[in-house]
Amino acid sequence: TWGLFKMKIIFLHILVILLTQPDIIQGSLRKEVKKVECSNWFLDEKEIDNSRGGNSRSKTGISVLSTNNIVEILIDGADFMASLYDDIEKTKAGDYVHGTFYEEHSGVMLKPNASDIEGSKNTSIYNVLGRALKRGVKVRLLTNLNLLQGSKAIIFCVEMNFLCGHICCGPDLRHPGVIGGNLHTKMWVIKRGDETVAYNGGIDVAGGRWDTVLHDNSPERQMNFKFFDHTAVHDQSIRIRGPAVVDFERDFYYRWNDPYPPIFPMFFLPHYEWVTPPFIAARDEGTSVQFLRTLACTGAQKGYYKHFAPRGEFSGLEAFVKLVHKANNYLYLADQFFNFAEPMAEVKKALPRLKAVIILTDDQNAPNLMSEERYYWQHKALSQLLEDPAQKDKVHIFSLVRDNDPSAYIYVHTKMFIADDEFMIGGSFGMESAGLTSDIEVGMSLCDSKGSLVINHRKREWAEHLMIKETDERLNDPLEGLKEWIKQADSKKGRIRHYFPKNAPKTFLTDGFYQIYEAEGRCGYQHINFYNSQTRCYYSNYSY
Helix, strand or coil: CHHHHHHHHHHHHHHHHHHHCCCCCCCCCCCCCCCCCHHHCCCCHHHHHHCCCCCCCHHHCCCCCEEEEEEEEEECHHHHHHHHHHHHHCCCCCCEEEEEECCCCCCCECCCCCCCHHHHHCCEHHHHHHHHHHCCCEEEEEEECCCCCCCHHHHHHHHHHHHHCCCCEEEECCCCCCCCCCECCCEEEEEECCEEEEEEECCCCCCCCCCCCCCCCCHHHHHCCCCCCCCEEECEEEEEECCHHHHHHHHHHHHHCCCCCCCCHHHCCCCCCCCCCCCCCCCCCCEEEEEEEEECHHHHHCCCCCCCCCCCEEHHHHHHHHHHHHCCCEEEEECCCCCCHHHHHHHHHHHHHCCEEEEECCCCCCCCCCHHHHHHHHHHHHHHHHCCCCCHHHEEEEEEEECCEEEEEEEECCCEEEECCCEEEEECCCCCHHHHHHCEEEEEEEECCCCHHHHHHHHHHHHHHHCCCCCCHHHCCHHHHHHHHHHHHHHCCCCEEECCCCCCCCCCCHHHHHHHHCCCCCCCCCCCCEEECCCCEEECCCCC
């Protein structure tokens, strides 16, 4: 009838309006997606060069920013190691596997299976790299060396060099802290046919780092080595495909070919020629990636890095400060230490315009090593966030315990910093002086204009900690999600716990601990940048 026909026309008209005007409806039919202006967050070329004492980084072949990347964030060791296994197994003659890490255990199984012990042993990093070598794959590895670690790095490299039949592994002492300093980078670059992939994050292929979202004592977990006394470890690694892999390979190339030897003549590293690694870019806009580093100026003064960072580089610190200064809604900061007062002072300055600062860290008793000294410096860094009575209620600090054994920690080893559900920094450096000024570190800033990468990662990470589904509506808004953090911490059930470090007394060991473990790598003429809150512009304030 004519009346029914008119009703259909009206219905179709309303439907067209709803579908073409997304701001009218916020329900399940269609939801407006906010476009992220990524350029506001990343460092520009001048800011990168300022972090290098005015020395140009782009002239060394590392880009200011790469676009059209395909990024996958792998949460916890099991996912990372399975992915690493698959990528190495796909290599063929003429390909390469380049790795640089804090520590590596040759017997760690990348795909442990309690029902197949012998098959699991075939997935150890030693056996995986051995098979790659037999296929004609080039393997080059750099691992950390310092006096506190003793001979572990040398033993690992002797094993690997015997497997290679030549020098393919170097214990690396090219950092300023001979006693407690570190090559702390956890990075892999793998060429497999016509594509190269890279990994960077907090996970070493080492004892106890294999873990799942369950954080239990599964038979598979017990097949690998333990990590401290508290075996559960939360961490992440970022897998990159696309043009950004060139920057990661370029970093490895420079450090491998640094004319300053890594330690002993017996570990002299054979030079290899630069060849731009092949990559496959994203078909759509993809993810923008900015390569970040810590290379100590004090290390450069010793003769390290002279061909690629003769004054060091602190782009990781610079990027974190800019992230804090640009945030307008909330910050989510996850790291094991938080004992560096300088960047936390920048967070304190940002509090008046933020709605929340959410910090996930570790009780400093978790490492069971110099705990009182760690408490002292962590308390000093974090307590400044609570000094202003008008702002302190915005600060929420948590730690994790195992839900099936609350007396045992989940060790938060991830280094992940998120602002406003738009921008994030991940890598190997944490909120400590060593990681941001002295150790050799690699990380990256990430942003995609669609806004999905950061939001989805935050939901996945929080869903793991809160033990809810990542599709739970409470996670859609970070401030609503925070309410669930607080609720669970108040109840002392599940994994979330409120945390604040105890105010440990300063002793004769306190400063000595900091000088050894948290050395200052800047040369005195460099200091943190500042932000002009009136003009909302970011300025570098280095005095070279």
